[in-house]
Each structure stands twice: as C-alpha cells, then as structure tokens.
Amino acid sequence: MYHPKTNEWDKKLKAICDRIDSWLEESYGSKYSLRPNRPERGETANPEMDGLFNVQALFTPGYQSEMGRGYLIEIELSTLEDVDPVVEQEILDLVLVRLKKEIKNEFPERLLEIGFDGNMIKIWGDLSLGFA
Known part of the structure; x- marks a missing residue:
C-alpha cells in the first residue's frame, strides 16, 4: 500500500x-x-494501450544520472514504419515544452526541474511529496 500523497x-x-x-x-x-x-x-x-502513442512516466533511482532520481517520460510510437529521427526529436522537444507547462500547473508548489537526461525527458527535484 502506498502513501495517499504518493497515490x-x-x-x-x-x-x-x-x-x-x-x-x-x-x-x-x-x-x-x-x-x-x-x-x-x-x-x-487506457490511452497507453491504444492509438499511435504511449506516454508514461517511469520512476528511476538515477544511479548513473547527474540529476539523480526522478521520472523518465517514455514516449513510444506504436508503428512498424520508420520514423525520421528529426521527427522523433521534434516530438521530444514539443513534449518537453508542454510537460513543463503541465507540471507547473499541476504541481505549482513543487521545485521540479524538467529537461533532458541523455536522450530522454526527465522530471527531477523536490520529489519528497511533503511527508517525512
């Protein structure tokens, strides 16, 4: 069972x-x-299970990351077609901008950073959730 604030x-x-x-x-x-x-x-x-995209946040302890622990944003395209790497990067860049706005609106009290960790979008910072 998880803490209600984690849920x-x-x-x-x-x-x-x-x-x-x-x-x-x-x-x-x-x-x-x-x-x-x-x-x-x-x-x-569940939108993760249908359509072209599957967008989900996955916790990572960040052992080999300069940013430490946080949440990686995984964006999977469910197609067998080759997707141009330029389009993939365009999608990542657009998602990064949108995610920053969404996080700020949803968690205004949190000091969270959103950026790239390698080639993935990551959320890191104040993940304490406000409980000891």
Missing part, C-alpha cells in the same frame, strides 16, 4: 501523460500507421 502524485502525473498522449494523437496520429495488433485510439479505457 495523488501518481494520479496527477498519469493524467498529465494522458493529456500529452491525446495532444500527440491529434498532432501526429494520422502520419503513421498503427502496428497491426494495436487498437485504434479510444478503443480501450
């Missing part, structure tokens, strides 16, 4: 990822075909 954090972060997923679907969803086994957007109850 609240996870719920808000999931909602942010779902909103970004939806925005990506609207912006890029028609540019690539889905993998044959992937349901169309909106066919499941």
